[in-house]
Amino acid sequence: MSSEKSNQWDKDMLVKNTVWRKRNSWKAFKEWLTDKIRLFFFKLRQPLAWPKRWQNIRGSLLMKNKSEAGQAVEEKEAQKLIDDLARADDDGFAGAQRLPPSHIDRNKTKDQLSDEIVSLRLYIKNIEDRDGLLFDQNPAFSIIIDPNGKIENVNKVFLSNLKYARNEVVGQQISSLIIEDQRVAVSAHVEKNCITGNFPEFEAGLYAKDGSVKTVLFSPSPLLFHEKGRPFSILMTGVDLTARKEAEEVMIKLEEDLRLKGKKLEDVLNIDQRISSILDLNQLVDYVIKKATEILGAQRCSLMLLDQESQELLIKGAKGLDETIIQKTRVKVGDSIAGLVARDLNPLLVRDIEKDIMVGRKNRPFYKSRSFLSVPIKLHKKIVGVVNVSDKGLLGDGVFTQNDLKILCMIVHQAAISIENANHCRKLEYLSTTDSLTGINNHRYFLLTLKHEIERSKRYSNPMCLLMFDVDDFKSCNDLYGHLEGDQVLKEISRVVKTNLRTVDILCRYAGDEFAVILPETGIAQAEAIAKKIKKVLASLNFKSGVTLSMGIAAYHKNNDGRDLILKADQALYQAKREGKDRVCCLP
Template sequence: MDNFSNAVGSELPRLFPLFDNLHELILMVGTSGEIFYANSEFLHFSQMEWETLKALPLSVILPEWTVAKDEICSRKQNEKVLQFCFNEKQGERQLNLRDCFQWNDTFLLVFSQEGNQQTRGYDPIESWSLLDSMEDMVVFVDLDYRIQAYNKAADMRSQVLFKKPVVTGSLIFDYMIIPEDNKIILQQCKIALSGKNTTLERYYEIPNCEPIWYEYHSSPVMGINGKAAGVLIVCRDVSETRLQKLALNESESVFQNFFNNIQDSALLWHQAADGTIRLKDFNRAVEQMSPVKIKDWVGKSVDAFFKERPDMIERIRSCFLTGESSQEEVFSTLVTSGEPKWLLSETIRISKNYVVNIIKDVSGRKRSEIQIEENQRQLRTLLSNLPGMAYRCANDPDWTMEFVSEGCKELLGYEPEDLINNQKISYGSIIHPDDRMKIWQSIQNAFANQRGFKQAYRIYSAKGEMKWVWEKGQAIYNKNGEVVAVEGYITDISDRVQLEQTADRERHQAAALREAMSELSSELELAQVLRSILVILKKVIEYDSATLYLTENDLIRVAAARGFNDTSRLINRTFPATNPLLRMIQEHGEAIVLEDAQHDPRFERWEGADLVRSWMGVPLVRHGQFIGFLTIDSFSPGTYQADDTLLAQTFADEAAIVIENARLYEKAQQLATEDSLTKVHNRRYFYELAQKELERSRRYQSPLSIIMLDIDHFKKVNDRYGHGVGDQVLIEFVKRVQKELRSSDIFARYGGEEFVILLVESNLEKAFQAAERIREKVNANPFEISGFEPFISISMGVAEMDENTQSLDLLMDCADKAMYEAKQSGRNRVCIWQKPV
């Protein structure tokens, strides 16, 4: 059953209960006649218990099976259904072999009884449903590579990746994650159809998803005629296994990189199964410290390596046994020869079988301690009253202090002994992480050039308070020019830095505000102004999201938004102007700041606002009128302070002016181009647009036509119903005409009840058809206005630009003459301009 297991996974045993719910008779047998499994329907049919059935040779139950099996294996069986006789005391009964699946030496036989009768009183369940409980994705593909069956896991995968279900009869290639898979899967199917099993692993990177590894197993499905009936493709998600392997490799790589870059000497010890501890590896620092070739000792036992230091051997053995780390200073050599050194040995068990022994050379520090022991007393007295902290330290990244004055308690919040020899904390560790390496490299560069150093940087006190300090120091050299210590002075400059930062911030804000004002004032188009306000605002005040609201009667409308997941859904959304925060902003005309909006009951958590913590609402006021407000959001609490509100209000005041100017400009533009009553183009703007289309038509030799139309007897409408009704008739008339026009057509009121239409890319025939369509629509129904139902008709003239009408005035004159002809001919008709013969 190896190939069967490869196809359906290790979950087959738990599918047996599903077999028991099928109306088909299922039997799993081996080539030697063993019975591996029979489902409940088969046992019911045989009237035997399982223990009795499995003890019988298959030849007793199905005497014809041996011949049928040989025919199946040799692929000589024809396509007719085999029939088997079942021997029992009550006589012989017929079984129909409906399906036969072979996996190496195992056969899965699916029977139905003669006449396809059911032996139980429940609805049949399709055989394929037994795979629906599998986690692996299973698909059966026919010889045309079309999906004939699939399980739920395959359908769910399609829903997730392609947003569509699997469709029976569709090509398997329609469900490949990337196009390159089509060729690969086709090749796998061809191999499977040749009778071979294939396995393929693919890696995918899908947007907004974790990387996925899929393992595809393709197995041939042989019909009872011995020919391939299709391919069973099982897709298994092996991402977790691959990720674990990658994580393990990455962890090993990280450790190896970390181990090799430890600045101190490090030895890696391995304990074998027999308890022997041997040197596994070492880092580069060991080679610099050791007087012997350390690589020659790899593989040697700890007893040989530390043969003269039984305490080191015991410490390493104890670490393996208990897992407890230890640290101790020893006066010794690293191995068996060389100049004695003071070493700091730290033993750490990193796993059951590995211990790291880190050995730091502290010889210089020890010698310095002896040398300055007497000076400590004098320096303590001298420096106890100085502000700040005087120090002497080793030249290492930890700033390992050998001496610290009493001023460290006020400056750092630590006692002097806390820092000396890093007993409680190293000075290097309290330097701000962003400054630490930069400061260290700068100091080393100064020492390399035999210079002192001056540095300003940030530290964290014992209470977690960040401070700015200024440090001045110099190296202490031995007679060989080697740095043996660093001496210097550190003082608190936080107040000075804060003043400088405040001044810098105010200068930056002022410059940003000036730039923003200039940029805002350069815009005139209202839509562009609304889009630009929040973009420019970010140059003045940092935010995570922001919204611009404008008032519309009793509502507020979202005019612009930034920083939300789907801003397009927010634009033009309206809200009642009843929110308590909005009322406060409107009534007081002042900005409001919430330190944490999520804990303020006044804050409305509408869509997209669930991440907002700090919130600032700023009114937009113009000429004493509240026209809207800005909301400025941060995803961190306590972001905005009083100076931010002043800056935001200044920006909002300028934004209100720009919005008003843009509105006035938009209104002026409308008045200049639009007929005030009907809202279509006015005569002047029509000439401007039509002239451009005329030039384009000449350039590209494209057809261009014009329609002049006039409402028949419109004066009678005004006289009978009044000018108010007449105006409404004109408005409704325009709406009817517009429904029949294309977006590219230019429609304008020429004067009174006379209108003009320019039809681009339209010859005379198309223009005539359009005119007739408009005339019929206008005349089809009365206009229902103020209880009256006046009918109107229109007369229309159509002309097309040709070699005789190369100017707009000539073209319009021709159309006007045609319209006059329509009126003279009885009105309510369309006439085409004809060149006089």
């Protein structure tokens, strides 16, 4: 009969194993595995399927002749086996069940009873051996702990993955294997589960013997309950999530990188809309530097433009550089790193300047990192300038990538077109505000600037004067020596006057041979001194015809506008003419 049941048990196990493999379900496997492991742990405490042929053993043991001391011992041992076995039902729940007394067999002899006990022990031993093999061969982490968290058994998968020997973990608290920041939470979790009887899944990080950490998803199940409802032991089966966690971290990092790249690309595309509307070169340079450092996460950036006359690169704008370096830096095309980039018209990415084959040299102390980018600004295959970016990251010690170089090239390409537009606008503005003959400011610029200076004087209550002068008998000079000589006289006068004025003074050609000088923050006495200085310098020059100037000076007063000031200065000029020319007249 035992052989038939053993064969039937093997068949049931094979069928259930086949079903699990077909379903490929962790839940189904866990239920099946828990059901089987319950059959053997803790020596007769575990739930076992109850063989019907043993239902009369208890009665037979209790009804034998109690006068024999040896038989009483056998009966007591048998009663203990039967009571332990009676704690389980067919579903694996450990209840304190008793067999009904109606099944007691009163005809068993002592020898027959002993045979039954031996048979019972062999059956249990067979189950223990089979289910012990099943526990060790379980492909998941399996741990048996008591309600206090003490480890009672572990399987081979647990030992092989964490590199422990069995005697190194059995008898230890499970909290000793759990990483520090989770120990208190896991201990409280196990204690709460034992009280409530609910055993939800949870994750925990386990230390391997070599110090590495394995992340495991545990599914706890009670093996056997006390009569009060608390479990004797808990089976914790787990799945190693370490590889999945690492893959998730990699995925999160990739998603973050992709998000940052998308944001950078969006920022670059948005630059085009703003940069095309900036026509002032200085504002354009500042905007390009600002966006390049923001998008690339850099702390230093400089934009250099080529001086066509000297063929040198000059720093037009910068971030993170000392003002002295900005003023003094002049790089010949072909010299230094920026000069090589300008000469070859190729962008440059350097990850480590001290190891780079092309530009290898010792890093300068004021740079935080050895990595930098240098991109030429070019139009129509001609160099316009160079943009340099360095010190990537919050600490400035990051390394630039190929993607960073591509982004900077896109920014520089848009900047190159805008720089060309700004230069065109600058030339148009120059042409519209500069006298083509003398190279000084023209009448249009004079009117705009005079209005601005009057408003400034009014706001700050500063003095201001307007000096107007013309060349005495200039028509006679043109008639005697020709218009070319007359033009030369005007050019020379413009040069001499401009040279002898202050930086803040504004010289303009008003009309024909008439000139105007705006003198900000200047009183009448100081303006008169400037006028006499100019006359003295001109007197020392040699012209084909004698050249003298008549000058008129008008002081600004509150509530005067530009027209009033011009009329006053013009009146002073004509007063100088009436008084004999070659003199200075003032209207305070």
